[in-house]
Amino acid sequence: MRLEPREAPSLALTLAYPTLAILAVFVFAGILVSFSGANPFSVFTLVLKGAAGSQFALFETLTRATPLIFTGLAAAVAFRAKLWNIGAEAQLYMGAVATVVFGTGLLPLPAPLLIPILMIVAAIAGALTLLGPAFLKVRFGVDEVVTTLLLNFIIVLFVSLLLEGPLKDPMGLGWPQTKKVIAEAQLPKLIQGKRLHAGFILALIAAFAVWIINARMALGYEMKAVGFNPRAARFAGMKVDRIMLKTALLSGGLAGLAGLSEVAGLKGNLTLDLSPGFGYAGIVVAMLALLHPLGVVAAAIFVAGIFVGADAMSRQAQVPSYIAQVMVAAALLAMVTALMFTRYRIRWK
């Protein structure tokens, strides 16, 4: 058996395989659900209800999607240039650290000034976190998969150090947490009394901005060219190293904004459970979106919906909410496989 490339996959084919992929995920998850003794159909209905069945559920899903949009964009931007940034988790935490350093009273400014400043410092903190690995990559050829991945652990431990030391809230009853950000630093809620906050709007704007960069700007064109063929890009006169570093700044900055959005929009302070793996889930989101920035929004809402819906479902149906992680992982594998089949066909010898 071997793979033969298809010359020009038809539109029907391009749509058929991803649809099949989603179906396969539900069949696979359904089998697992039956193993745990529940009816798959009622479980999926509960997941759907929990994700989008009420206003509350919908807002929960969008709240959960907000950081995923940022980290998804971070991965999408970097992967498009073949900069394998696996370190969005670290960049998110550094963005959060910057937010609490500047947002807990150091800068006593009104909100219209303070929030943009916090956005800038959070983005810079995230960007600088990725700049190191990117520099090592372009200068010495150090594999960024290794450096960015391992930096995640270093940064999380570093944050833990900060939470036990310099950034520890003196009024926190000894818990490893920082002070709350001041009122002027908080992102406003979109609807009174709900958790959904302006970070979601920022995420949408970021997605739109990345789309403009990709589709309209020289930088987006350069990042694409460098991703596909750095040698040809260099031959044509592009400054490949510099473009790589710019990509790193953009990608790291977006992940840093996820940290700002979570701290200033939702949690109020920084703790070690700020991110349940948003950085890693961002990779899944980006891949599901085929690295398209607007697709990232849809994929982030899809992934967030599965997580939120599964949480709600597990409370009622006695099926562990881990099913959400199985579904998201299976969705990624199925989607990648489906994509391969839109581009290749199998030939049996």
Add this chain to the structure above:
Amino acid sequence: MTDTVLHLDRISKRFGALLANDAISFAVGRGEIVALLGENGAGKTTLMNILFGHYVADDGSISVFGKPLPAGQPHAAIAAGVGMVHQHFTLADNLTVLDNIMLGTEKLWRPAARKAQARQRLTRLAQDFGLAIEPDRTVAALSVGERQRVEILKALYREARILILDEPTAVLTPQESQSLFATLKKLTAQGLSIIFISHKLNEVLSVSDRILVLRAGKLVAERKTRETNRQELAELMVGRPIAEPKVEPQPCGEVHIEIRSVTTSDGLDQASLTLHGGEIMGLAGVSGNGQTALANLLSGLSRQASGSLHIFGQDAGNWTPDRMTIERIARIPEDRHAEGLIADMSVTENVIAELYRDPSLNRHGFLDWGKAHEFAKAIIKRFEVKCPSPQARVRLLSGGNMQKLILGRTLSLDPRFILACQPARGLDIGAVTYVHQRLLAARKAQASVLLISDDLDEILALADRIAVIYRGRISAPEPRKAVTIKELGLKMAGHGFGEGEAHAA
């Protein structure tokens, strides 16, 4: 013809929409050299890969020495007595000749005893066929001609009676080619049969007994070698009459490029060369002698360790590829897939790769895609690129159309200097003629052209002056009319390069 050793019967092979082989039938007799002539993409290599078991034919059958050959099994082909010498050698550089020949042939237990036996057999083979070789030298120390000899010996060691040579002269100097042809005659005198794959008319005419011409997957003609000629073969190959390029003499202009004893880390050794406006300088040489290093230097990709480079009277020692495009230097890269184009991007995205920084396309970092598409359309039209639309991915284009795209992109700079590295490599004759016309037109417009090519015929057809590169050094250029192929061949082998002479192959 004597008794038939190989018979191909209506072999067909289809790749998607492309019919690579269309019901091809022919036979090879004992002691015969059959040349398989055709342009790139005519289906020669596909056919041989089917014969050797790398591909399975969709239809048709093969018999060797009267027995049917099972499809898709290289081992069966070897066992039946078919040997193949690939264009790119399949030798391990760090092993000795003997080890290379045993590798994959002999079983691995009791290596010492087998080695002694193998050495005996190899020495005897080498004597019988007049292929002098030292079994204990490492392959890395051998010249290209010698490596090819090892490949042939490897096939003979496996008791090949039918030898397939795929473009065997691509890496040889003219003298090495002559010695290869002599070897082939000796082999056929011993009763071997040879299939010689080539697209070079002259060598096909000088070595073969019979010529099969393939075109677009079909066997279009079969000729006895002594009953045909160059012109007829060329027309059979292309399918229509062709004209040789005409080079009108013209006086050359001022100095454009001045390379003064440049040494680089990637292979130039005190190389010097001067180019004038309105001339084509042909740089001949066996591939791997520093052509790539020179191209990198003139493309702005590498820097000289010592020496100096002046372009249009300015010190160009630290010019980047970006600067080269600003100075209207057209660079046609040697490897259009790796360096020239980005296969997964569209035609438009590729044609603006050198120009997108220009304010006409780029406003404060925003690209004017409308203009870019217009530009792409203009190039497609002017350079007759066959492609469905400017949005089509370049991967879908043929090699000739890719090269036209590069030409279009780079010649639209209105170049003052053209660096043409292997500009016709892998193109069919029609496309080659087109590329050559464009270079001659640029020469007429007083541009300077450096034509780096492995193909002596190409250089002799176009160049005003010819220099030879050998181990990173460049000989003093001579007017084309003053050089002969023999002299060039000697220079390509290192004669006249001082200390290089002792190593000449």
